[in-house]
Ligand SMILES: Cc1ncc(C[n+]2csc(CCOP(=O)(O)OP(=O)(O)O)c2C)c(N)n1
Ligand code: SF4
């Protein structure tokens with residue numbers, strides 16, 4: 001299994017493409033999309049499955065457009 | 078396209094607080110105002126005081142804070158937020174009253190109101206956003222602009238002979254007996270944002286003690302008028318700005 005423990009969902013239409021989440025992600029999970037949103041910003045998106053759900057991106061996002069999810073612990077049988 | 082998250086596999090650990098209204102802000106990309114709005118409103122929700130919190134919006138880029146923060150708000154004339162907060166808090170002493178002000182607002186045109194509210198020990202929380210410049214009006218030099226810093230009215234950099242020295246508000250108000258809690262924080266890194274939230278939380282809790290004014294200075298960016306990218310601006314805070322504005326607690330008599 002990949003080392004992915006988390007996942008972010010970005011409200012791309014409200015992202016302003018400031019890049020702070022990308023710069024503060026410790027695992028290089030995020031990057032700018034090649035696409036623009038309706039406001040003309042290259043929004044941020046997940047580039048690889050390396051999210052560890054640390055929330056660093058969400059903490060610095062001035063537009064509060066990031067929701068962070070964490071993989072639930074698998075039940076041991 | 079909407080990403081599908083399997084709720085059986087994933088749990089939500091961070092989402093936008095409903096203390097913020099569901100609108101897009103007018104702030105520049107990367108501006109720290111949005112971060113401070115968020116942590117302030119998260120605190121209001123966590124303390125469950127949304128129904129009895131009143132914010133005072135300033136003049137400056139954050140003049141529209143009342144469009145974004147989901148609490149009762151009153152906008153004050155430039156610099157007068159602490160005076161307006163005084164009146165509201167005295168009429169409604171069981172409400173939580175905070176001001177949200179930039180450095181042009183709080184430390185230039187509003188210096189008298191700020192100092193005297195702190196001196197009287199009004200039971201309010203003052204959230205002071207220090208971005209070392211006048212943002213809204215196009216990047217003029219503020220009292221907080223640091224030596225050598227370029228602005229539209231100090232194009233060759235702030236010169237102490239001509240322009241005087243920068244002013245450190247936290248250090249000043251900590252000297253006044255009316256203040257009970259004074260801390261300077263920053264929001265340029267995730268860990269700092271967490272600390273800033275703790276400081277503002279303490280500021281709000283201090284109001285319930287009725288022991289005096291809580292003052293939280295937040296070192297933030299104005300990447301647009303600093304003429305940097307947001308990432309460069311947040312790095313410049315660490316490399317340069319914090320040398321003039323060291324972070325830390327200048328006074329804490331809350332006992333919290
Ligand atoms: C009485 C009065 N004088 C001057 C102005 C012009 N003015 C508007 S905002 C501002 C400064 C804002 O700077 P700051 O408080 O640092 O907030 P920022 O925009 O950087 O967040 C000034 C001088 C005004 N609106 N009213
Ligand atoms: S920090 Fe927020 S607004 Fe900035 S690029 Fe990332 S998601 Fe977009």
Ligand code: SF4
Nearest residue numbers: 104105108138212299
């Ligand atoms: S001008 Fe500066 S303070 Fe105003 S919104 Fe833009 S970055 Fe923020």
